[in-house]
Amino acid sequence: MNTLLEVSGVSVTFDGFRAINNLSFQIGDAELRAVIGPNGAGKTTFMDIVTGKTRPDEGRVIWGDKSQSLLKMNEAKIAQAGIGRKFQKPTVFEDQTVQENLLMALKKPRGWLSVLMYRPSTADLEKTANLAKEIGLLDALSRKSGELSHGQKQWLEIGMLLAQEPRLLLVDEPAAGMTPQEREHTTDLLLEAAKTRAVVVVEHDMEFVRRLNCKVTVLHEGSVLAEGSLDHVTSNQNVIDVYLGR
Amino acid sequence: MQRSFIAKNPSVLIFLACLALFTLIVTVLSEGFGVGVISTSFVKTLGKTLCLCLVAVAMDLIWGFTGILSLGHFAFFGLGGYMIGMWLMYERTRLIVVESLSQTEIPATSSEIIDGIGNQIFGVVGSSDFPLIWAFSDSLVLQLAMVVLVPGVLALVFGWLAFRSRVTGVYLSILTQAMTLALALYLFQNDSGLRGNNGLSGLQNLPGVTASQDEVSLWFLWASALALGLGYLLAAWVVSGKLGSVIIGIRDNEARVRFLGYSVETYKLVVFTFTACIAAIAGALYYPQAGIINPAEIAPIASIYLAVWVAIGGRGRLYGAVIGAAFVSLLSTWFTGGQAPDIPLGFYTIKWVDWWLVLLGLSFVAVTLFAPKGMGGLVDLLTQRKSPNRHGANLGPDDGALREQEASQ
Secondary structure, three states: OOEEEEEEEEEEEEOOEEEEEEEEEEEEOOOEEEEEOOOOOOHHHHHHHHHOOOOOOEEEEEEOOOOEEHHHOOHHHHHHHOEEEEOOOOOOOOOOEHHHHHHHHOOOOOOHHHHHHOOOOHHHHHHHHHHHHHOOOHHHOOOEHHHOOHHHHHHHHHHHHHHOOOOEEEEEOOOOOOOHHHHHHHHHHHHHHHOOOEEEEEOOOHHHHHHHOOEEEEEEOOEEEEEEOHHHHHOOHHHHHHHHOO | OOOOHHHHOHHHHHHHHHHHHHHHHHHHHEOOOOOOOEOHHHHHHHHHHHHHHHHHHHHHHHHHHOOOOOOOHHHHHHHHHHHHHHHHHHHHHHHHHHHHHOOOOOOOOHHHHHHHHHHHHHHHHOOOOOOHHHOOOOOHHHHHHHHHHHHHHHHHHHHHHHHHOOOOHHHHHHHHHHHHHHHHHHHHOHHHOOOHHHOEEOOOOOOOOOOOHHHHHHHHHHHHHHHHHHHHHHHHHHHHOHHHHHHHHHHHOHHHHHHOOOOHHHHHHHHHHHHHHHHHHHHHHHHHHHOEEOHHHHOHHHHHHHHHHHHHHOOOOHHHHHHHHHHHHHHHHHHHOOOOOOEEOOOOEEOHHHHHHHHHHHHHHHHHHHOOOOOOHHHHHHHOOOOOOOOOOOOOHHHOOOOHHHHHO
């Protein structure tokens, strides 16, 4: 399996606090990975670094077949290169309809002139309808996304990520605030997405991680504490001490 | 599935119809071509109001849709006025100088004529040489191009510097205020080349036109109405498409748009420059009707008024901006023109010339607090448009991952 993203020896310090400490991480082409860890372990900062929001003090972040360094690119360029991100809180554009949200995310030229002249083709509208169906929002296409429930917003955001057709999906706590049924649907969406692309899921909820049934990376104090199957890491004494034991 | 632009935006058609009807009624009632119920000076006021509506549309695009509270768009408006004013003043002075020199026995050389024009225009600031910035003032075409180019380039450079360093929110507003203040202070200087605090005057007299002001005022009213109509149509078309989605997205959540792969800074710069050009065109139509432009016109307060109009009219909808600008500026003319009756309270007499600003300030605060949708929100009462119910917006991991039902218990 090819390595899609390689993070090596990365450190970040915020006002003297080491949020990420010599972190190394790799993910392959079509791999599902769960990242767990206690609060403050650096899970979100890790995503910030990969997506270009935070610049690390040292280390390398290498992306894709051409081994580009992501550290020299801005957020928009990184997103265009094929990294999609879902935030902890559902962040959809509440003042716009579900369809407008999806159309905006569709993989199309991002320059302002082509966006200005863009009018959705029948194929694009079909694509958004299919996506909406997949995330269970087909009936809500013309509703303003601000009216949606919390769970539906989370799905819409996942749908927008899929519309971007990224090669790597970074998903921050997708199941937070969801009912058990909603969680199941979310699991299915992520498993489906991971068949064709790499997906990294940051999650607190062990049950949810168990259902994803994938390799798990445990972060603690900004570096990797353990890596392997869920059963492997949950039997690791260090992991029990810092995370599960509490 | 695809519906036409007008079908999706019925408000555009309604607006254009209202604008056409308004122009027709004013023409019929005017002194120039109609029955003479409306005085020429009031026709000019109405024409100027249309220009203010156009700059309000630009303000709504940058503030209401893109979320950038620019408090400097009147600088672009004023610059547009200066650019057209330079040609008007040069050409009219040239005609006068040629006329007076033709009385002499020896025909005047072209350098004598140019010296004469320079003396006439710059004598008031103790100079007679043409500064470099007047280089194109003898050509209407070039000077018309400058109406768009000069403010456009200023906006492009300023915007590029500001947005590239990711200055946002109130800091950007302060920067734009600083820009317009700096420009006004520069123009106040006599050696700025634009006649210092005298400004450019006599702009209402079109060179070579013998028609009376009664007619000229109507020409400008029509031109202003046409510009407003076209500007509105263009703005409505821009915001109805995907670019509109992106800039509204930038307003609501800049970071999210960035992670979708859109270069937020470029989009901001495009909208900032585009709206600056619209403002400049509005200014170029406004000042020939006002007759005079001086640096006080681009004082910081003018741009703040612009924001107040748009806020009172209703941000985020184009007709709201137009309604706000028209209503507040006409009301302002009425109050400050001494036409509003004083209110004697016995111990104190409220003179509206003094108290109008207080009233305007209070209504601004009231609108912001109690009716954030502004006057445009009244239209929602008619069409029953509902804003999204934002339940659940703040739920999520931060609130202990409660669902809405749990949270309300």
